[in-house]
Amino acid sequence: NAGVTQTPKFQVLKTGQSMTLQCAQDMNHEYMSWYRQDPGMGLRLIHYSVGAGITDQGEVPNGYNVSRSTTEDFPLRLLSAAPSQTSVYFCASSYSAAAGGTQYFGPGTRLLVL
Amino acid sequence: AQKVTQAQTEISVVEKEDVTLDCVYETRDTTYYLFWYKQPPSGELVFLIRRNSFDEQNEISGRYSWNFQKSTSSFNFTITASQVVDSAVYFCALSGSPRPGGYNKLIFGAGTRLAVHP
Numbered sequence: 001n002a003g004v005t006q007t008p009k010f011q012v013l014k015t016g017q018s019m020t021l022q023c024a025q026d027m028n029h030e031y032m033s034w035y036r037q038d039p040g041m042g043l044r045l046i047h048y049s050v051g052a053g054i055t056d057q058g059e060v061p062n063g064y065n066v067s068r069s070t071t072e073d074f075p076l077r078l079l080s081a082a083p084s085q086t087s088v089y090f091c092a093s094s095y096s097a098a099a100g101g102t103q104y105f106g107p108g109t110r111l112l113v114l
Numbered sequence: 115a116q117k118v119t120q121a122q123t124e125i126s127v128v129e130k131e132d133v134t135l136d137c138v139y140e141t142r143d144t145t146y147y148l149f150w151y152k153q154p155p156s157g158e159l160v161f162l163i164r165r166n167s168f169d170e171q172n173e174i175s176g177r178y179s180w181n182f183q184k185s186t187s188s189f190n191f192t193i194t195a196s197q198v199v200d201s202a203v204y205f206c207a208l209s210g211s212p213r214p215g216g217y218n219k220l221i222f223g224a225g226t227r228l229a230v231h232p
Contacts, residue, residue, distance in 0.1 A: 031218050042118075042205060042222035043159075050217055058219065090159060097217050099209045100147035100166060105159035 002026050004106035006091050012112045013081040021076040021109050023091030029104075031097040032074040036060065036087040037108075043090060049074055050097035081113045116141045118208050120223035127196055128231050135191040135226045137206030143167075148182065148189045149207040149220065159205070165189065196230045203227045 007022045025032065033048035035058075045058030047066040055066050063085060065077040074093075078085060089109045094101035117140040127133045139148065150162040163173060165182050173180045177194045193200050206223045 033218075033220075035220075035222075040123075040224055042224045043207075043220070044222070045219050048217065048219065056217075088157070092159075092220075094218055099145075099218050100164070101209075101218050102149070102161055102164050103218065103220060104161060105151075107158050110157075 004091055004093050004104055006089075006106035006109050008109060009107065010110045010112075012114065013078070014114055015082060017081050019078050019081065021078070021089055021091075021111075023074045023076065023106060024072050025074075025091075025093040025104075026072065027093060027095070027104075028071060029093035029095050030071075031094040031101060031103075032068065033058070033092050033094075033103065034064070034066065034074070034076045035090045035092065037090060038087050046076065046089075078111075081111075083113045085111065086113045087111060116143075116208055116210055116221045118206050118221055118223035120204075120206055120226050122226045123224070124227045124229070126229045126231065129197060130195050131230075132192060132194050133196050133228065133230075135193075135204050135206075135228065137189045137191065137223060139187050139189065139206070139208045141208060141210055143210040145210075147209040149209070150180065150189075150191050151205045151207065153203040153205065153225070155202070162191075162204075193228075196228075198230050198232055201228060201230045 034046040035043040049055045049068040091106040092103040094103045152160045203225045207220045
């Protein structure tokens with residue numbers, strides 16, 4: 001099993017550009033989520049999905065879109081990048097969507113918006 | 115509201131010292147789960163432990179141990195005989211019980227950076 005994979009590892013964008021961060025898992029996990037990590041703030045939930053076709057907003061959803069057409073993939077789209085979106089983005093998955101399921105994280109994508 | 119506080123921003127120790135990382139949480143849920151994750155300098159997040167609110171037994175895994183106390187809403191992490199490889203940022207996280215819209219959302223503390231010097 002590759003676990004949770006993320007691409008790209010690093011990306012530089014200009015303000016206003018759009019891009020998609022890819023996330024895939026091969027563990028047949030029901031639950032997937034996106035977090036952003038900023039200095040001194042821990043990780044904050046952006047969006048999550050409890051199964052194919054079902055997504056919902058987390059704590060900091062503005063400026064991001066998600067979709068989940070398959071169990072394996074959960075891409076995160078930045079519609080119009082802003083410097084405030086400079087961050088490290090982590091995708092995670094869990095076998096269960098119920099609270100308490102252990103979430104396993106991908107290696108992260110470091111994004112710089114100029 | 116749920117909240118996790120890691121009051122220690124940075125800790126610096128010399129190898130072989132014992133070190134305790136503090137975690138205090140707030141939740142109104144009667145069923146909840148607590149986690150610790152390690153983020154080494156390479157950047158990935160590594161799961162260390164999961165504990166549910168009904169299990170207050172302390173956990174020991176090699177040099178790592180965890181002390182869960184509901185009375186003080188704390189879930190502290192101790193590394194015994196620290197090593198340079200323990201240098202990392204450590205995150206404590208909380209997940210509450212299922213309720214409408216309340217799926218598996220992790221609430222993270224800000225993290226504690228541990229530096230172990232030779």
